[in-house]
Amino acid sequence: MKILTGNDLKTGAVVWWDGVSWSLHVEDAIDAGDQAETVLAREQATRRVNAAYAIDAARDAQGVRPAHIKERIRALGPTVRADLTLKPADPEAGNWVI
């Protein structure tokens, strides 16, 4: 599937297109299909997102998994500071990245 990601313009937070707006959680990402370019152009023009782009991902048992490790690190947070990730209480979260 193709999912859309970018950063919140004001806060810089990593966000994912959930079909209606931009979510902090990659699990919410939807397949943008052939709408990717249209959505990206519209959302950036209205400054609801910054520096957005489409990436490859797959849906598995745990949710949505971006194809590239870089996007998985963006989705979770730094692997060397579990306390600063989106899942600070989950000791296994780092394994999902690799």
Added chain:
Amino acid sequence: MYKYDSYDQQLVDTRVAEFRDQVRRRLEGHITEDQFKPLRLMNGLYLQLHAYMLRVAVPYGTLSSAQMRMLGDIADKYDRGYGHFTTRQNIQYNWIKLEEAPDILADLASVEMHAIQTSGNCIRNTTSDQYAGAAADEVVDPRPYAELIRQWSTFHPEFSFLPRKFKMAVIASDTDRAAMRLHDIGIQIVRNDTGELGAAFYVGGGMGRTPMIAPCINPFVPLDRMITYAEACLRVYNRHGRRDNKYKARIKILVHELGKEEYTRQVEAEFAHLLTQGVEPPLAELERIKAQFAEPPFEVGISDEVDRSDPDFALWLDTNCLPHKAPGYIAVTISLKPVGGIPGDASADQIRLMADLARDHSFDELRVTHAQNIVLPHVKKADLYALWQALDAAGLGTANLDRIGDIIACPGLDYCSLANARSIPVAQKISERLSPRSEEIGELKLKISGCINACGHHHAGHIGILGVDRKGVENYQLLLGGCEGADTSLGTITGPGFDEDGIVDAVDRATSVYLANKQGAERFLDTYRRIGMAPFKEAIYG
């Protein structure tokens, strides 16, 4: 230390107001991200993996305790309670909000700091010797010259849209502790036969994908012409540096393609012309700046003795402290590399503690080193034990300067959007595995970059590691034999790359080869230079 006068302060304050206005225009949609990006970059604001990242300039690595304390406070107030000290002697914050960035710049301006030109294709922050003003071997304190360059390069109207970024370093001793010849321009302040001071210009060094050691293009530029000469070097580069390919746009490529002689000829011609244009500040300006770097009032007649009865302290003393030019004093390096820690990271509390210790024990001064540590340059030996106890209690007392655990690592794929692979976990694993043998292994500079940009200086590591992307999987190349300093050399790749655990094993084996072959007091690098790559290759791949 340099103190701003009203002119310096006004420029920095104006910059804050200008950036506030630029941010407003971006948030209101008057400018696009494409137009805004170079503006935020010129204020050190990147968009990184997780958020905006702010890089704050620490000119020539020198900080007062008030400035250091502010860096700690900013980490708490605007970030997530920590900062990352970089190989460019700067500090970076990883979790910055665009809407708050102008406030951070205002807080920085209140302690005479800024983020001007810490990114973008302009002249970046000038680096220097971390022991400047304390080192026993320096000809003079190099920092006044670096400050002169800071002022000249700040908002330089002609050189703000260069082909590529531009980094300068200034040193003043034969021992090069600032990797001077791996900069776009490296300047060494030297004394000639008649006792006059001048500037030796080394142009066209750099790391990145095409590492080069800068050749000397002029061994002695008189001090009252130094800025004019730099201006000539830059003008030739701005006009003729390549702009068709960003990987060939650094000045090292221009110098290499033209040849050192032709580049020098063009610079000398431009220099002759610029001498008629009055671009050189008067020597009185250099004197004014120098006066502010006057030596601190060292006490005389104090004891040179240190009580070594605590063995942990004695080890730290022998490893992390350097002789000082004033009797009874010593220069202390605080390691930001605890065993298994994140190289260069410090918490807000640690930053403030170091600020307090500098205030109480080092004439209010700290330095950031390009090896991502902090120096207290002027500590009274009598205070040393108490100082070490305070550091140790805060996790800052690790005795590993220039040892296997003192790893330089760039942020890598954990934070950096350009990265191919993570650097920090590799550093952590190597540190954990080999630190127990630290004393046996002795001096070994290990440097890790997460991509070819080489922010982690991997080419210059006795052992270097470069992260690459192999079909979407992290992979690590190993290099041996790099070195910065007077005998600068670039590392050689051993062979095929490794995965994360494989690279740790490979480093382990390389150190074993060294220990097995070492003669006398040889360091890892000496042994490598004597026996060559073959035995290492055999042990690593054999």
Added chain:
Amino acid sequence: MAEVQFRFRSDEPVADPGVTVDAFGAQSNAAAVRLEPGDDARDLLPHLGRLRLVEINFPVFGDGRGYSAARILSEAGYAGELRAVGDVLVDQLAYLRRCGFDAFAPEVPLDPTDADAAFTRYGQAYQPAADGLRPIWALRHG
């Protein structure tokens, strides 16, 4: 051709658009020339006497060669109009002005309020350039 949006001169503007450097060399009566980033401004120095307008083109704002070209002309005593054309943005104006540009014809017109702020914001500078501003070191050592 974009309009001149800001001009800091009182003489009559040259009506003709600048010709290329090559054409300029061939036409002995041309008074206006247009420099592209790859052109050598020093080729114009023998002809400064008859030049009344030099347009310096910035095809993309990040190509900073035009700044050096402008200073080289100013340093040689050129006193005619020096016009920045092309991808000229608000945040380049102050630097351009310091390098000697005294007319601006941005491809996309700029917000006049923002532009005015940009021209006047920094009253001082560390280094001398082509705008005659006394550098801070000169003020310090009056």
